[in-house]
Amino acid sequence: MAKYVIQTERGVPPRGAYSQGWRAGDFLFVTGTGPIDPATGELAGNSIEQQTEQTIDNISAILAADGASLSDVVKVNVHLSDTSLFARYNQVYARRFTQPYPARTTVGSDLGHTPGMLIEIDCIAYRMNQKGRQSKGTPKKKKKKKKSRAGTRQRRRSKPA
Numbered sequence: 001m002a003k004y005v006i007q008t009e010r011g012v013p014p015r016g017a018y019s020q021g022w023r024a025g026d027f028l029f030v031t032g033t034g035p036i037d038p039a040t041g042e043l044a045g046n047s048i049e050q051q052t053e054q055t056i057d058n059i060s061a062i063l064a065a066d067g068a069s070l071s072d073v074v075k076v077n078v079h080l081s082d083t084s085l086f087a088r089y090n091q092v093y094a095r096r097f098t099q100p101y102p103a104r105t106t107v108g109s110d111l112g113h114t115p116g117m118l119i120e121i122d123c124i125a126y127r128m129n130q131k132g133r134q135s136k137g138t139p140k141k142k143k144k145k146k147k148s149r150a151g152t153r154q155r156r157r158s159k160p161a
Contacts, residue, residue: 001024002024002129003023003025005020005021006019006021006023006028006030006062006066007020007065010038010064010065011033012034012038012041012058013038013041018031020033020062021066023129026126026127026128026129027124028063028068028124028125028127029122029123030063030125031062031122032077032122033055033058033059033121033122034051034055034058034117034119034120034121035053035054035055035117036114037054043116043117046116048088048092048118049088049092051117051119052089052096053096055119055120056070056096059121059123063125066127068125070096070097070098072125072126072127073102073123073125074102074126075103075104075123075124076103076104076105076122076123077107077121077123078106078107078120078121079107079108079109079121080107080109080119081109081119082118083106083107083108085119086106102123
């Protein structure tokens, strides 16, 4: 199974010891992503609607870097700084993701590590690996040993007539 990191300049650069995403076989794992504008490195918007849009744009950019899209997402985890924002964020989410919607968990979380941040989203997508990349350290498949022709002849001779 191929395993490799996904990195794009269209997404927010990591601000810590983590990667934007990983592919493992046919699954893509996108890191917890917030409403940071990749061009400026600053928080995008003050409302939950603006921040949800930017966060989903960031996720979409990471997925696109490996040929996937929001329609390939099968599981989403959402962290809201205030659960009373659920209905407003859900309106944007329902417009950006399509039916059948991914499985989703939404929880209230302390997002104080970035003042003013109202939302963070991570996700898992499923898409067949079209690139055929093989990561370093992935063992190559062993070739099967060919049976000798002599062994085949002996078996044929031993069959009753």
